[in-house]
Amino acid sequence: MTLPAGIRRLVIPTTLPVGNVNVYLIEGAVPTLVDCGPWTVEAATALWEGLGEAGIDPSAIRQVVLTHPHVDHAGLAAEVARMSGAPVLAHPEAGPTLAAPGAAIRRTVRHLEAWGRRHGVPTPTLGRIIHSYTRWSALTEPVEVFTWLEAGDLLVAGDSVWRVLHTPGHSSGHICLFREEDGTLLSGDHLLPGIPSSPLPEPSVDGRTRPAPQILYLAHLARLAALDIRHVLPGHGEPFSVTRELVATRIAQVHAKANEVCRLLELEPRTAWELCSALFPQVGEENLIFALANTAGYLDLLAAQGRVAPLEDRSPVVFSGVPFVDGLLRNRRAS
Structure with missing residues (x-):
């Protein structure tokens, strides 16, 4: 699919099972980066080279928008902010993880340990899963968020106005950006090519009930059907064209797998x-x-x-x- 006007896709390598991650440069009066990639030398090199090929010096970036706080999307945010002086924008529910990623990963590890023991995951397997997850903490560093983006906010990026959509499920602090003039959705990990997004585990915060991310994901995925989306620029994989039928297919895929559980x-x-x-x-x-x-x-x-x-x-x-x-x-x- 040809990218919509004023947007460049930078493919950034990661060492994670998900493979490469997409970073989007929105060009124009307010040059904007959407996501950054993980905090590694390889990712940083690819990001700077991609900006150079676009004729953009890092100091020209005016803002960094994070779709969610996972390390493959937000790990380099602090480095980009240092290089450019650009403010970082994200949803408030992403704030605790972005401010203290190590503590957030430790909370999740405790949740995984308790959940795994409670639900029969063999101890050696659980240990390897936790060891692998813990290593993710090396792929990010704390970042200060300058502006909080709430559902319904309007954001100027490039030469256009984008509407902020709060789309929890894959992550509680997940957002998408929607440009109504041409139906372009910067979807992060909320809407991906080929498969539904995975509702990754999150522990309860401040004594609240543990989130049910799959239920949140389906509810907010269904809301996309009401929008006139024509182009989806996902966090992973190739950009694609979308129809309401595709959103319905993603929802049906989740329900089909749940029926298999039954x-x-x-x-x-x-x-x-x-x-x-x-x-x-x-x-x-x-x-x-x-x-x-x-x-x-x-x-x-x-x-x-x-x-x-x-x-x-x-x-x-x-x-x-x-x-x-x-x-x-x-x-x-x-x-």
Whole structure:
């Protein structure tokens, strides 16, 4: 797909399972970078070279917009801010992670450890997942956010006005930018080519209920169907044209996988780890965190629909379809 006018795509290498990440330069009166890439020498070199090929000196950048605080998108933000003097803009819910990424990763690791033990992930496997995730902390550094972007805000970038869309799910502080004049959506990781986005784990903050990112993702994905989106510039992969039918397809893909979970639980109760192994039998260990996150998301979705429930007094937790649970309770009452 030919990129819309005034936008350049810079492909930045990462050492993460997701592969390369896209950074977008919006050219014009207010030169703007959307995302930055991870904090590595290779990524920084690719970013500076990409700007040079566009004829842009880093000092010319006037603002940096972060779609979300994950290291592959935000890791270089502090470096870019130092080089350019440009302010960093992000959603308020991304703030704690951007300000203290190491602490945020430690919180997530504690959440992963507790969740993994509770849901039957083998100890050696869980240890390797956590070790791999912890290494992500080396790919970012703290960054001070100058301006908070809220849902519905209007932002001037390049020569155009963009509307800020708050799209939690993949990350609670995720935003997209939408240019109504030509239907261009800078989608970050909310809308990707080929597959639905993974709802990555986030611990509860300040004692609040643990987020259910899969449910949030579906709700905010559905809202995109109301927009006249014609061009999607994603955080990973090739830009693509979009229709409302594509958004519906992404939603249907999530529900189809959730229905597969129900079918598995009709055969026998299972732990989340057993479900993950059945749903993603070929997944490599480097992608296990995404497989587990999706499995947890399907269970959250099905529980909210009243279709699955944990059996009582099991460790690790075992899930079953609600008809099985109802039958078990009836048998107990009869006895």
